[in-house]
Amino acid sequence: MVFESGRNGPDVVITGMVHGNEYAGGHALERLRRTAPVPAIGRVTLILANLKAFDRFDRSAPMASRYKDEDLNRLWHPSRLNSEEQSNELERARELRPFIERADLLLDLHSTLWPSNPLFIVPPRRRSSDLACALASEAGLPTLVLTDLGHHGGSRLIEHARFMAVGGTGRSCLLEAGLHWEPQTVDVMEKVSRRFLAEALNVHLQGVAQDKTQPVRLAVVTDNVTAKSAEFSFVEPWVGNTCIPRAGTVIARDGHDAICTPYDDCLLIVPNLRPKQGQLAVRLARRTAVHLNS
Ligand SMILES: [Zn+2]
Known part of the structure; x- marks a missing residue:
């Protein structure tokens, strides 16, 4: 779903349910959608990424609907996107690709199977680390910003070339918001998303948030x-x-x-x-x- 301001400005994207069984992300996006988050300038796009996998959700086997054919969060390298291979998730990644390629700022909402304090994960690019720090610097939001060098098995959405290109401008950040299927996980996702929308222009132009009310931890x-x-x-x-x-x-x-x-x-x-x-x-x-x- 796309919310257009009609004025030039940052292209802001929030994705949820890249893993089909992480439906807290779907609830968070629905809460945002209901408030019609039309930005003052630029554009906001909310994406439910893998509904085909979610369609198969079964309470007795909740992990089985993480994906249909393969993990949608391992397909974002050009070698996979441009390949001749076919799968439900590759097809979906290719469908979503134009929205990702134009994104200036991406927030990807996830949850975990085992208990974990919420954290931000960013690819090894300073501009994305700055984005996550801007989100993490509001009191009450997760304070840990973790940089990693990728995931074995393939490129995640936050590692799309738009966000990895040296000298590029696209910024990306993944939120691990808490346990799958817990109401408070939805709350964390919603709070972080609202912060993301509120600070999008500051981060896009200056790489920092305007309001900072807590220190950030880097790892x-x-x-x-x-x-x-x-x-x-x-x-x-x-x-x-x-x-x-x-x-x-x-x-x-x-x-x-x-x-x-x-x-x-x-x-x-x-x-x-x-x-x-x-x-x-x-x-x-x-x-x-x-x-x-x-
Ligand atoms: Zn996930």
């Missing part, structure tokens, strides 16, 4: 921990973004191996508390005082 992913065996288990049911103070703390066991934190103040990012063999179990992140520049 960078340093390690992906994959379950090497079927016996992988965490020593505690860690909540996402937990900070482990001491290096060398055992956080999980994998067969005969103990998985330890490699440095002090190590953040555990969105742990998957029951990873299958070969799956990503947790990502480790280090606090940093400066942006990862590029």
